[in-house]
Amino acid sequence: MKIENFIPKEHVMLTRADEKHLVIKEILTMLEDMRRIDSAERFYAHIIHRESLENTGIGRGLAIPHIRTETVNDLISVFAVSRNAIEYHSYDKIPVRYILLSIVPMEESTKYLYLIGMISWIFMDEKRKKPLGQAENRTQIYNVLKKNVKMYFDIISKKNITEMDSIDNLSGVPSFNLDLLIRLDHLYKLFDKGEKSSKITSKIDELRKIVDRKSLAYYERMRKKSLNPFAILEKNACMGCNMGIAPFYLAQVKESNNIAVCNHCGRFLIII
Structure with missing residues (x-):
């Protein structure tokens, strides 16, 4: 996949906005002018309401304001870089300079998951993120995104477990199975260290019988x-x-209380 599949070049912008509501308004006004949305004011109201429920400043200078709606048929995303720091009350207290605003169709989550995954991956490494702050125009920003997105998909394409494989394989598996798997893993480690008593093997067999088949195979x-x-x-x-x-x-x-796995390395995620 390419960046063009998620964010067209004309959806990349430089801004001097220094407040959350100003940058969101500016992005939505641009989309309205491009006839990608019918009403900047209406979408602004929805996004600000969404922000009041959960702050989307996810750290490292990045914010991901978004809404899900039935009024669009395809994912609409804009990547903006601000020349000024924006106070976003992110958990790491770092002001925001990068904004990925997305309008997501109600029935289309896969594409958005890929987008968030690859943008998050860029921002996890300062070396990948730094050129975005040094870019002087839309073309330079887009070229940085294009380079990193290619690298991202090259990496995950080499893995046996992709994001959607992970989600689909464990779809609907209740999270309590994770506790059982952790106990099973502990017993296996004891077994591997040489503690091969009948008590250990019996407990392993017992747990294997009650753990969900899909999660056990995984x-x-x-x-x-x-x-x-x-x-x-x-x-x-x-x-x-x-x-x-x-x-x-x-x-x-x-929300579903199901097992979660990392879409990069495939490990079971322990959410604390």
């Missing part, structure tokens, strides 16, 4: 690939591979 694949199939989620990043996780995906997982 765990066994991950166990062969990694010394630790589990990772803590901290500040929207997997601590196993230090890659950013799409907030939209995490919100879905938390």
